[in-house]
Amino acid sequence: MKPKLTLKKIAKELDVSISTVSKALRDSSEIGEETRAKIKAFAKHYNYKPNNIALSLKNRKTKTIGIIIPEIVHHFFTTVISGVEKVANEMGYNVLVCLSDNSFDKEVLNMEMLANGSTDGFILSLAKETMQKGDYHHLAEVINQGMPCVLFDRVAEDISCDKVIIDDVTGGKKAVQYLIDIGCRKIALISTVDYVSVGKLRTHGYKQALAENGININEDLILKIEEMEDSEKEIEAFLKERDVDGVFAVNEHFAISAVKSIHDQGKKVPDDVSVIGFTDGELSKRFIPSLTTVSQHGMRMGEESARLLIEKLERTPSEDDYYKTIIVETGLVVRDSTKSRK
Amino acid sequence: MKPKLTLKKIAKELDVSISTVSKALRDSSEIGEETRAKIKAFAKHYNYKPNNIALSLKNRKTKTIGIIIPEIVHHFFTTVISGVEKVANEMGYNVLVCLSDNSFDKEVLNMEMLANGSTDGFILSLAKETMQKGDYHHLAEVINQGMPCVLFDRVAEDISCDKVIIDDVTGGKKAVQYLIDIGCRKIALISTVDYVSVGKLRTHGYKQALAENGININEDLILKIEEMEDSEKEIEAFLKERDVDGVFAVNEHFAISAVKSIHDQGKKVPDDVSVIGFTDGELSKRFIPSLTTVSQHGMRMGEESARLLIEKLERTPSEDDYYKTIIVETGLVVRDSTKSRK
DNA sequence: TTTCAACACGAAAACGTTTTCGTTCCAGTA
């Protein structure tokens, strides 16, 4: 087991000073041709690599970006990570991943850990509990300390930082418009409680689409789910009582539960009822019938977030600064859970 | 925007020396009651937190563990990360996630990046390309430098380090035994090419189960898939030509493709053909019919890996060292893709 | 009154870099 090579050791070995070694390796013109060659040869031979920690301390930057997400066992978030990782790596950054488990306290703890020098900036999506509480002091604090932050997907209006979101309203609208186009008139909505911003916005899109097509909004056809745990039973109970020919669900799970309970009632998807979900994941693709969904382009969101963050990191903060919000467009992926267009 | 508070600034502000501040904050008995209280109050009030980077440099450890996985958009790996993250956080460690994209070069690059001080140790699962090449010099190198490593799932025999694996042979055997128990006799195997160790081992289990039950092994019923991309078509073609009553697939995707093509042929799952997959994910659970699978307990594997690594990190390396291999047992989750037991 | 602990605190080194500012030496010029 050989310990790591350092500048000091090279210097001692070659009988020059530490500064000479450092300069030689960075191709400084201050160092004579001969010594430079000798040092570089030695370093190469013994595979010298500068110590990142020392560099971080010196340069006051870590070349690491922290990403905090509510949960990782969730297709959408993994695609986002994947996107972040991709551009981060291209730009020479590492990615430190933390999980908030949808808990406010863990989110705060994670931020505090990473804010003390471990990262140069943050990319995060808020925990459900955080959104519910509306307490963003931890964010305000790190931003105030000069750490760039990018919020994605689950964002908060009142935080001033860069944001990457999808147009949930338009996404929802698109889905419902499609249902209308293929002939549905009695369209149910399965959404989440309103403090989850995306649920609220997609609900908004649902209502807009109906209104624009002169279909009146029947609040009885709207289900708002609080707890993931009981969603399956709730959806089943909800659909059993109602006569619908279309369902728009704000995520994959709800959509699939809907399909299941429709089947259980002896009806067919898509012949009797068409179903559209949100967030295009493996599940939607592989399900039988495969699900028509509004695709969220997590990878793109991750890439945009990383680009935004790194851009801010790499320029002097003195330049005229303003915060951007990037809206990643949604797409509609048509599969087998909807009737074909007439 | 206020810059971070440091010991030096506190010292200057309170007109004491840096060392006094440091000692006071660490409750050293060297410092008088009064000054200590004053310093602690000041630090608390202005929310002083020591700089992690400086600590890392001083202590020569980062309290960070690196995890390198082939791909993140894969349920099994995310559950592993989740497990690692959980115990790492409990023990005060951060997790640096890198993706190899199944590429040898990216794996090497990632390890080099992290090995230069960013990380105290590694947890990794080998890239497919790496296993194919059989080139593990990058691993040998970091281990040789005294960095502890834990390999999980996709491991290499010839690397001496801690390992966390599942008993793939027994897992495969269990599945096939179950198929036999419910009356299947013509059991197909859909596996991967042999250099992926798990594919090889599960195939082994398949053969063992057949042999033990006096069913002779028909190589024509074994399909080995190289490329994920074309798997669906390959499986379809394979199954169309063969008369089977049971299928054991070495992952979720293959299992689902199998179910699909069986359906397409007008046969029923599970009435005509029973199907068992490997790796229990969201997909298996939500699929219709839900899949009977061998569950791999990714979370457990992540937890065990992290525990193993941290244990090694936190004791002096001088103690009698040897490498452990933890075998996480598999379970069989019976769902709707298999006939009920007679 | 002298001597010696005990106490309370500070100076400095160390971790591994980069960078600024000398310093030395020698060739070339006046």
Next chain:
DNA sequence: TACTGGAACGAAAACGTTTTCGTGTTGAAA
């Protein structure tokens, strides 16, 4: 000969900690 200027290199500070080893002051014992 004396001076200038550049080339080649080294010393030291700095990043923010922790820790070892002083050092000065006090009070009590001799």
